[in-house]
Amino acid sequence: MTRKDWQDFSRGIAFISPWIVGFLAFTLLPVALSLYYSFCDYSLLQSPLWVGTENYRELMRDDDFWRTLRNTGYYAMVALPAGLMVSVGLALLLNQNIRGQSVYRTIIFLPSLVPVVASSMLWMWIFNAKLGLLNHVLSFCGIEGQIQFSWLNHLLGLQGGDMIQPLTMPPPWLDDARTAMPALIMMSIWGVGNAVVIYLAGLQDVPRELYEAADIDGANGWQRLRNVTLPMISPVIFFNLVMGIIGSLQTFATAYIMTGGGPAKATYFYTMYLYDNAFSYLRMGYASAMAWIQLLIVLVLTAVAFWSSKRWVHYQGK
């Protein structure tokens, strides 16, 4: 390294030093400490007490850990594909050359600009069993009466208190343990505007000549979508999938505001339980262990997505 190289290097380091210091002090150090605390009993108010793997072992025995993991998994498995399908579908519709195209695009994008607290409050009213817009529409369409689950109870051999109770239509959405989670999933679809914009950009990027070639080959609309459009936007779908996995496993605010995790913990998400352990029960060590398990789950799922992407993601020029 010449003297000038060294000077350039020092200058470069000096310019990015605020970021380096910030990263070390506010990201790397807390991450490292949280790993250490995950092996401790730590309340923030007392010094950490080393307990080895006890926090992890307790998690394996903790009903709420499994319950919140199940709830989060349920949400992710339904909301994520549903969100992907709706956003791709909307992007395809908005990609059509029709009058007022930009107006429709704006309308679809607008909900994603609404702050999460405001949209949650709005949806609480939409889902209100007595005064809600959704139930008024369902009643207007004649969707009333009771859904009996006797066949399901019989099939699953459920008896007494374990039996699935009849569901009155239209349902009390957020007040019923069976419908609260589907309600949150429905609401999540409302905010697909961001993804739609990304898909639209991807769709604009699909080379016209590929469609022309497909036309010459006599492909119909479905075949064009299946063999041209979707493969060509597969990198965008993949990006949204990975971001969606990470986002849905961190769901917190909407459920915290709309249901508080209820009824009877039906919408109690993993991050809500983590938060309660950290700030309400003052079990920061236990919460740290939960955070590391969450990171592990995200890593595994993302790795699976990357591994599977070799089969279905097509990059242009490759």
Place this chain on the structure above:
Amino acid sequence: MDEAVPMKYFKPTITILALLAVAYVLIFGPRADIPPVHDRVIVQYWEKWTGNEASQMQKIVDRFNDTVGKDKGIYVQYLSMSNINQKTLVSTAGGVPPDIAGLWDTQVVQYATLDALEPLDELARSHGITQSYYKPVFWKACTYEGKLYALISTPMSMGLHYNKKIVAERADALRQAGLDPDRLPATLDEMDRWARAMDVVEKTSSGRDRIQVAGYIPMEPGWFVSYTGQWFGVSIFDERTGKLQLNHPQMVKAMEWIQAYSRRLGLESMGEFRSGFGQFNSTQNPFLTGAVAMVQQGPWMANYIENLRPEMNRWNMPPERQKLDEQLAGEVASGKLSSEDRMLKWAALVPAEERRAYCSWGFIPAPPAEPGLKDVSYCGFDTLVIPRGAEHPKEAFEFIAFVNRQDVMERLCSMHCKNSPLAKASEKFLNEHPNPYIAIFNQLADSPNAFGVPQIGIWPRVGDEMAFAIQRIYLLQATPKQAMDDAQERMTAAYKKFLDLQGKRGRQ
């Protein structure tokens, strides 16, 4: 045209604009909240209240700063904030806590077990604040393992509020049920019969039950439903034996009582009915709209009624009183009086007994479930604590002691519409309090059956577990026995582990 000419002016113009912006911010921009005193000790006071309650406490702080604080060289800097428990937690852990924090009562024992609070015994003694100064239930709740860790800013007791109009409207139904509408329920069984008689349920076109009015719903508002066992004679935590009693037979009986309401009114009908309720502090509060005839609430209810449904405090009022009321309203309109002072002035001018007659709502102690139990009441409170590591504990306590002076406490409690935690209450306080039923709240807090938050270091976890168990029961997901057995098992293990770990730290 040469484009370099405008570019020549570009940089200086931007620089001048930027400098002007900086100068503007420096001259007219926001100022730090620096106390207007330099020769006093600054005491940082963080409080959870916002809105009216915060501004009412600000008046007390101002009064301290202008009187005692001035004499003793102390200035209290008051900061109202949300999530105070987290902020106090993090600042205490970081070694920079406020001098005073206004925590919830549920956190006193939790923080005390973690050595996060300064013991106040010496300071309290030096100010003449001893056990006899407080009502027993409140003093007990402020102490843990024989040490005093908190004093009170405002307390509460609770009981049954009922809607006199609905009682009058449903008088025939009450009589048909063998009840006397003029004799309020004295036992829980009677209250259940009252509730049933006051229910109004209609059939919809599709044949389902639609509740119009419910006599009573244990989950409305459900804030204190975890303490239902006390009405059946059992506490959540037996401090004598150090054991949780979540599946005690009487606790299970209490939970069966809650579940009976779900079964009687129908889960779906009740769910639909409750979803129509507005928030507590809105005009759609179900007690204020007349959707629920009886609710368990604290003394602040009178305040909300006055602010949200003032007509409920002006029922059958004679013309001369209407005139006085209009006169006070006129003073508010002309800016001579704040709406808060109007309520206090009205209370000062019209005796409590007379005001009760104008209320279309009434208040009685919650009817007990078991014979021999009387005046059972949950007594909660807002605390003033000095977190560990506070910079000015002595000066901080000067303010806490000031708040606990009888005249100041009664003033604050009147403004917040709450009862007093002090052993003695002045006649003025009882007669001129905005809640005309305050004497009953006071009597409840003095009762030997008054109780506070269970004194267990893991109460937030136990409370959440109780809430979950009760939801399972209310939603008919589990039998009361099953739900409470599950809760007992989980929380007993959690408490044992907590004690083991505290033991390892050298603390039992």
